[in-house]
Amino acid sequence: MQASAPSRRALLIVDMQVGLFNGNPPPFEGARVLANINTLIARAREAGAPVFAVRHTGPAGSPLAPDSELTKLVSALDVDAARDTVFMKTRPNCFVGTDLAQRLADAGVSELAIVGMKTEYCVDSTCRAALDLSLRAVLIEDAHTTMNTPELDARDIIAHHNRTLNGPFVTLARTENFEF
Template sequence: MYALLVLDMQVGLVHGPQKPWRCEALLETVNALMDKARDAGAPIFLARHIGPVGSAIEPGSPLTRVVSELKLLGGETVFDKRRPSAFAMTDLADNLRACGATGVVITGLKTQYCVDSTCRAARDLGFDAVLVADGHSCSDTSVMNAWDIVAHHNATLDGPFCRLVRAEEWHF
């Protein structure tokens, strides 16, 4: 069984000063994946990135709230993380195993940080990692535009670190 893992779709990133590339499409894709997971009875986990006390994303900050554009129905597991990998210093791996998940479908923000780190860690921990090719994003940087960052990570991660699929092709 596969679980859906949604990374950092939180107010401070989605509605912050640097809008993620294709943000509206990403929100639609994540909602569609959550619907597919629910229809199949697959667990849904949402990670929120939390920073240290005194930072803009300190515990309890409104910037860490899951964005209201995601259709949460109450059966999802929302958890906090403090490192780029959703597995580092969290109970995610144990919770996935406890619900019988052998694989994790990864979507969300930001491609070059948390998406990348989580894909690599999932495979290292023995999970079948599936990255939704059109289900992650980031913002432009001073070195590279977001489209290139996403394309680069899709090409780099596919194979050794995860299996790459398009959202419309994935079935739980």
């Protein structure tokens, strides 16, 4: 029996952009999440793993137009467009209407570490979609965030999604324990 090839991991950073990160209300523990994502970026680079960062955009002339300051990546995020892959999406699922799945396949990636914003929208949608594409998804439980809503505190939204997604859709990992 032949041993299976080891999985190649990549990092996907979802919507860490100015309009969300610097919004009102601010994201829950935003500074800690940003620091954790930057730690993961450094580890991915050290291991030679691909780093992908996606920006959520809308139509020209809207507040989320591709050239809007609101859709630019947060300046403190250690993404380098010269070495990392930065792309745009218009839907919550990072795979719909983008070439992300093909880029991952071309890079031989079979396992995707997912981080970013917002937990209950684009992070959740992308975690669920990865399974449909036969990718193993790892949700970095302390590197995604959202904002408080009138119904739920952000802490509860994050905890709920970590519990709900873990098992059927993702494996959970913490920043301190995740290696590429």
